[in-house]
Amino acid sequence: MALKPLSDLPELSLLIGPEEDMHAVFRTARGQSPLASNPMGMLMALRARHLEPALSDATRQMETEPLLMQGVTDGPLIEMRKQILLFSNGEAHRRRRQPLARTFAFKLMEGMRSAARNVAEELLEDHAQTDDVDFLNAISAQVPQRIIADILGVPREDLPYLQRLVDDVVQTLGFFDPALRAQYEASSLEFNAYVGRLLDDRRRTPRNDFLSEFAAAADEAGELSEAEMRADIIALIVAGSDTTKNSIAMTLALLLDHPEQWAAFCTDPEGLKKGAAAEGLRYEPVAFGVPRMAVADFELDGFAVPAGALIFLVIPSACRDEEVYGAPDVFDIRRADHPRWHFAFGGGAHRCLGEALARVEIEETLSAVARRAPAIRLAGPRPRMSVAAIRAVDQMRVSLR
């Protein structure tokens, strides 16, 4: 059968207003066609079955292209982007990912479980007597920050400063306000210098920590430049902060939306924590999608995709694909149809390196809340999630007692 041209695709706008139900927009779009094109001419892949072909050898990760599209052709943002594993391909990507992959493997991250539990309990204890807690910033943001700081050996007192740099660098991952470019450039230079000082410190005075091992192993192997080493560390700090923070908050909000599931969770947090985390990640995934560029002509769902085409795998759509999940619009922490590889973490060579850590942090924070504050309730409006590269929860105020 002849392949159809991309010009046959229906158009799907991603300008989804805060009052609109994003999932309904994708559900309708999936009902019409498995693929769509957005007004910028990008191919939108809406089905879970597109993950593999969209992330196959026929495509590559975008490198500096998203910055170039925004008119950023030189300066610190481009320089940093060129060093980061997420925005590299082939041999450069392999070289940059390998030194991190072993540390962040599932088995080793299990070792972080008790640390995550202690941090979450400490934070809850600090706020136990307060009726109006900023859960988003005072708890869900703090767990991943403190844990990655402990893994890297970053002093806790540096965390507020680091958070400011993370906030700015995260903005540059998607399309950003050009008026803020100078601020973001300054932050990326500061971040780079900060991480450079950390690495130098471990070279001079090695400790028994991940950063000392990373610096020694990378220096000995001689495969990574200094700029690549710094970028690897920055990537870890940035990639694990907002993603996990928003996922913890949103999953808790979803549990509170379903009082019978929250009650069951509080009775058996150990038995239900994995299911609750996986379902929160599915129902409201924080990473909006994975963009790629076709490097060869290939077929996707009966359409001819030419080399050079831009493809965007829409994660929230794949996570509610009715071909994979029964009743996909129902939040169910006991769901038994999660695929082995959760779509929230992407796929292929760039599949999330921090999945094991993220799951441990989400699971342990939720179960700590269930044990310490089962009577928790919202003390403000119901939290909502934005439509953005990394989807953000707008606010979440709670009473813990």
Ligand code: HEM
């Ligand atoms: C709920 C939490 C998280 C979600 C939903 C998430 C999601 C993702 C996704 C979808 C990708 C692939 C992007 C692409 O292919 O274009 C990715 C990559 C990555 N993630 Fe995560 N992530 C989370 C937490 C973390 C954590 C805690 C860390 C580390 C501390 C981390 C480190 C990374 C790194 C380093 C990459 C790049 C991997 C590569 O390019 O080879 N992530 N993440």
